[in-house]
Amino acid sequence: MEGDDGNTKVKVIARVRPILTQDGISSGDGECLVKMPLEEPGKTILTIPAHVNQNPYRASAQYKKDPLGSGVKEYWFDQAVWSADTNSSNYMENQRFYRSIGPEIVDDLYRGFNMCILAYGQTGTGKTFTMMGRETQQDGIIPLLARDILDRRDQLILQRINSEVSMTYVELYNEQARDLMTEQHSDSKARVREHPVRGPYVEGLKEVQVNEYEDFMAALREGNARRSTAATGSNKNSSRSHAIVTLSLKQTRFGPSHGKTDGEIGYAKEQLISNIKLVDLAGSERMAKTKLYNQQSRMKEGTLINQSLSVLGRCINLLSQNTSNKPSKTHVIPYRESVLTYLLKENLAGNSKSYMIFCVSPTDFEETHHTLNYANQVKSIKTSARTNVVQLDQTLVSEEGAQKDQLIESLRSEIDLISSKLADTTLSSDQSYADTLVSYLEAELGKLKFENRFVKSKLAQKDDLIQELKSHMRYIEQDANSSIEKAAASFSKSHFTHTLMTKTQAELTTIDRGLATFDPGKIL
Structure with missing residues (x-):
């Protein structure tokens, strides 16, 4: 994915859905126009139907001929995902597909990179199923990714990394941005702004803090329920808008501090701020297929x-031309x-x-050919x-006692000042003091919450160690008892043998003495 010049190429993945009832044919390789050979990862072969291949205006030299004489076109992508036949050895359902890309995405997100996953295709090709999944069947990329992000967050606590996850959910309906995390009103319109560093964003979106996976799924269901959908001739539950779920991640790294015990987190050294956009596009449509006549x-x-x-x-086409080896302009x-x-x-x-x-x-063929050509660009x-790294102001996190005391004293003075301003109702002219104090207190509250989680994790780790030691001690005790029992049994057997041998030896001695004095003549 990394280019030779340090840039990053967009990773392109093609996925073919199963043959469905509305396709009007039975499933089977004979009717499937797309092939993805298992022995050639990333390769996608599109078979050109006879009615297209025989048309002199449409068939061209760009199409190859297979051994049977029919036309084919070959594509190579970063990954080709075969989901058309459940009986095939290279069949990929959502979980397996996610595992092929998910861990790398989570790693890059936690390294501080902004990420994006975008699903494109005509209506009814499985974009929403790929991204969202179905709760009654299988999860899609978005729920699976959220679970892994939150799991990684918990794993990093003992490394003194506080990870805060939040989400927004917006749909673009009729070229208007709508917040799916709030109830919509007829006069509410979200405006798109542009930040000089972060780029374009939707103003005023409700940001939901995600503490547990269940919180995320509840928010996602809430947003999905508000999303615009409708039945068409191609899809009974067609998305009528583009949807963008954004997961924002703020990591605060606490470094080791001089004089601090192992149970304390120290001071914040840096922050990594990243996000991932998860985009489920509405499908491209043709009136002849959607059959939406007279539905304005x-x-x-x-x-x-x-x-x-x-x-x-058009943007993709022009970007492709700009990044070609020798662009004319x-x-x-x-x-x-x-x-x-x-x-x-x-x-x-x-x-x-x-x-x-x-x-x-x-x-x-028509839509698949168009989509694959698009992907090729x-x-x-x-x-x-x-990476988006923010080095924190060391003057605010200095470990020198004098500076720390000076900071605390300064803040106490600010609290007294703001309290007096509140009493005189003249706070508006000194709003900056309040903003500074609120920001500081919010940061301190976040730190205390993380320190609480850190201590709990440390205790849990020690409890696990104690349980492991107890288990080991039980094993040693059981092994020792078994050894003692075996030794006792062995000793008892040895003692019995020794006693028997002693008695036998005594009897043999008596017999030897008797034989020595035995006179057969006396008996006769």
């Missing part, structure tokens, strides 16, 4: 969905022509490591991912 609202949705995807396609990328591309600006070409999953149908796009 649905037709408008479909038009705006296609418009935003068209802008995304540098193109201006039209990010602002769509809310979708504007929000994904950093993930497409900025500070992010990005994955794009292209979901395709095994039976629809994305392969050449590079981003400029970098």
Whole structure:
């Protein structure tokens, strides 16, 4: 994924869904237009139907001929995920697919990189199933990734790393951003702004703190229930909006402190701030397939969905040209022509490591061909991912007692000052004092909460060690008792043998004496 020049290539993954009832044919390799050979990882082969291959205007030299004479087109991606046939040896369900990419993504997120996973494809190709999954069947990438992020957070506590996880959930419906974490009102519109460092963002989103996996799933279900969906001719539960789940991660690293005991966390040394955008795009649509005639609202949705995807396609095409080996000129990328591309600006070409999953149908040649060609363009796009490390002000975390006392005394003075201002209701002119104090107290509260978790983890670790020692002692005790019993049994047997031998020897001596004085003549 790393380029020779230090840039990061977008990782491209193709995934083919199973043949479904609405495809109108029975499942089987004979009807499936897509093949992904097990012996050639990353290779995707698209078979061109006879009616297309025989058309002189559509068949071209770019299509190869297989031994049977039919046309095929070959693609190579970072990964080809075969989910079309459950009986195949290379079949991948959601869990197996996630395990092939998830650990690397979690590692990079915790290293301080911004990440993005984006699912693209026509409607009904399994994008939402890939990203969200179904709770009654199998989890998708988003729930599985959230579980691993929270597990890693707990594992890092003993390394003095405090990880705070939060989430936002927004949908882009008819080119308007809507917060799915709050109840919507007719007059509420979320505005898209641009931060000079972090890039574009949606203003005023509700940020939900995620402490447990159950908290995350509850928030995700709440957002999904508010998401815009509708039945179409291609999909009975078609997404009518693009959805973006963002998980933000703030890690505070506490370094070893001089004079501190092992049970204390010390002072904060640095922060790593990163996030991952999990994007479930609405599917590209054709009226002939969705059959939304005379449904004005649905037709408008479909038009705006296609418009935003068209802008995304143009951005991808121009980015691909800009990152080619010898571009003739540098193109201006039209990010602002769509809310979708504007929000994904950093993930497409900025500070992010990005994955794009292209979901395709095994039976629809036109859409699958378009999607795979699109994916082929994305392969050449590079981003400029970098770790987001913030070195904390050492003057505020100095371990020198005098400086610490001076800081505490200064804060006490500020508390007294603000208290008097509150009494005089003249706080507005000195709001900066209150902001400084609130920020400091919030940081201290966060530190105390983490220190509490750190101590609990230390105690749990010691309890585990005690239990292990007790178990070992029980084993030693049982082994010792067994050895004593064996020794006692062996001693008892040895003693009995010795006694028997002594008696036998005495009897033999008596017999020898009798034989020595034995006179047969006397008996006769």
